[in-house]
Amino acid sequence: MERRNFIKIAPLAGLAGAMAPGKTLASAITGHTVNDTAAAGITDRQYHLNLLQRIATPVVENMSKGTLKKNMPLEKGPGYGLVVEKVTYLEAFGRCISGLAPWLALPDDVTPEGKVRKQLKEQVLQGIVNGVNPSSPDYLNFRSESQPLVDAAYLCQTFMRAPEALWQPLDNTTKANIIKELKELRKIRPAYNNWLLFAAMVEAFLLSVNEEWEPLRTMVATKKIQEWYAGDGFYSDGPQFSLDYYNGYVIHPMFTDMLKVLVDKQQGSKADYDQAIKRMQRFSELQERMIAPDGTYPALGRSMTYRTAAFQPLVQLALNHQLPEGIAPAQVRCAMTAIMKNIFEMEGTFDKQGWLQLGICGHQPEVADVYTSTGSLYICTNGFLALGLPAGDPFWSDPAAEWTAQKVWSGKRIKKDYHVNY
Known part of the structure; x- marks a missing residue:
């Protein structure tokens, strides 16, 4: 069996630029090979950590220095x-x-x-200070256009995921600045x-x-998301169903995170939260x-x-030890490792300066949407949330462990699937 040509990974003490992107799709991750990181002499955790470090460092390091606007490229999708x-x-x-937060909370x-x-963590904290300081060259826009409502929500999710570490x-002064900027967002419909x-x-x-809230x-969000439940774990993104990954990008994580706060503050229904978790x-x-089986997924x-x-x-x-019955944590780890190798080892996923480029696997700007730019891509860190679990x-x-498709296509026993009604 041919083995993949792994990227060389420097010790964790190194920073961005330690890894060079690969050039080919993972071809050695089959039903019989589930942990090819061992061939490179590293653990899956070390692989995830080095990769997250590589992705995040250009953003957080520049933000901490007040040079993000100066140095980040502005690649845009067609139209x-x-x-x-x-x-x-x-x-x-x-x-x-928002993806770094659980790990930084350790x-x-x-x-x-x-x-x-x-x-x-120190760079992130300084970056937050700079982002809401009107005197900083990296003062972030919360007040014009509609898009800041979206990404302020990810900033809020950061604090909700790591309050002791990042809030x-x-x-x-910084806290007051953040609260002020967030309340300005109420002008956005x-x-x-x-x-x-x-x-x-x-x-x-x-x-x-414990701030004033609406x-x-x-x-409204609770009632409409519940109303838009399409069944079998899927929500419609608005009145009309779309087959895409917005249940992953936004709906399930933010809905459950929001409901958890409401329950903790005795402002919401635990039954609503429990139902959302089941879905x-x-x-x-x-x-x-x-x-x-090879760590790809439908594009x-x-x-x-x-x-x-x-x-x-x-x-x-x-991360929350809430995986469905029948899915072992190790099979998720191995599946996610395979996905990451396919995406981030492909030549062109990063540019020569280490910034992410538009695409799915490599540089494919033609697949970007009319709202997608370089900054949009960094939502990918939310695939690394399990790093918030300690190494033990x-x-x-x-x-x-093999994930389900590997078992299926190598003739092994699997759990029968069937729709659910909750």
Whole structure:
């Protein structure tokens, strides 16, 4: 059996640029080979960490220095319809750190991983300060265009995922600046689709830090998302169903995160939250089955340039120890590792300076949508949420395991699938 040519990965103490992108699709990940990272002498966790570090460093390092606007490229999808300079920087930073947050929330330690985590956390914190400081060259736009509502929601999700690591350490002036910017977003009318959740996430975060909030926005989002449930784990994105990955990019993760805050603050129904988790589990069960034996998945629908963010529900459930019955943490780990290798080792996924480029697997600008720019791509970090689990968690420490499609297509026993009615 041919083995993949792995990228060379520097020790965790290194920073961005340590890895060079590969040139071919993963071809050695079959039903009989589930942990090819061993061939490179690294663990799956080390692979995920180095890759997340490579993706995130250009964004958070530049943001911490006030040079994001100076250095980040402004690649745009065909027919791009926004004012890129007004939206792409908050997109990049808010989306990127929302995926980093669970890992940055782990306790400090003196391991090589811990040292890198501490450095990136300091950069993220300084970047947050710069982003809401009107005197900073990287002061982010929350007040014009509609897009900032979207990416402010990811910033709020960051704080909700790591309050002790990324909210509490901020100085009072920065906190006040953030609250002020978030309340300005109320002037933006959300679209009648998944955008209702962005408005609701902002209000849920304000509630979580005991600030004045608008219950109507969370109530409307809750009622409409429930109304748009299409069945078998899928929500419609608005009144009309679209077959795409928005259940992964936005709907399941943000809906459950918002409901969790409402329940914790005694402002929402635990029954609503429990139902949303069950539906998210069903969706994730189907997602896991859609990962092919070689670690590819169907390229369909809008926003395919968001890459690994499509699998956010699956890894978020793993992070919270809520995976559906019959899905072992190790099979999710191995499946996600295979997906990451296919995407991020392909030549062209990164440019020569280490920034992500438009595409799914490599540089494919033709697949980008009219709202997609360089900053949009950093939502992919939300496929790395399981790094918030410590190295000793079974997700990382259990032996490699085959995912469902590998079992199916190598003639092994699997669990029968059937639709659900909740």
